[in-house]
Amino acid sequence: MKTRTLLSLFAGIGLYVLFSRVILVGSIFLPLLIAILGLVAIRKIIKWIQDKLAAAGVADEFVDDTNERALQAVKEGMDKLRKIRNNTRMIKNNEVAEKIQEICRVGVDIFDNIKKHPEDLRRAKQFLNYYLDATEKIVNQYVELSQKREINDEVKASLENAEEILSTISETYKKQLHNLMENDVMDLNTEITVLKKTMKLEG
Secondary structure, eight states, rough: OHHHHHHHHHHHHHHHHHIIIIIIOSHHHHHHHHHHHHHHHHHHHHHHHHHHHHHHHHHHHHHHHHHHHHHHHHHHHHHHHHHHHHHGOOOOOHHHHHHHHHHHHHHHHHHHHHHHGGGGGGGGHIIIIIIIIHHHHHHHHHHHHTOSSOHHHHHHHHHHHHHHHHHHHHHHHHHHHHHHHHHHHHHHHHHHHHHHHHHHOOO
């Protein structure tokens, strides 16, 4: 605030001196009026520049914060996927183990996309905050139940339910990945369209 006032004041004095001694010799009020108008204009220009610089600083901080949160989400998510995949070693049913491994592979692709495009973090919010944790919980409970020595009808039914839901989870992960990649496809198509138009205009 003080900087803007001082710069505006000096500029106003300078304009007054310039117009009173060089251009409008002998006149007092007109140079003074020009100096005042110039002071107001310069003050607004300086404020506009400061606002632009401040906005740029905020934008940079926002980008940095988004990148940092995305990297943290990727790190935590990959740790969870690693634990889920490691649990498949204790699953005797190879078909179920393969299904879980496929889920983890799609999960890795999702986090690779987020790492490359941190701006997609918000679009993956439900996946990060719900689906991933739910997957980890279901797999953990499935492993625990399948390790029991005696499997009664109730346990067997729970295991079968878990096996069925794994297919749904797999489809949900693939849908999430597809949604994230849609932006990449749109960006690529836009770039191609612009390039074609530019080449056509240039002959």
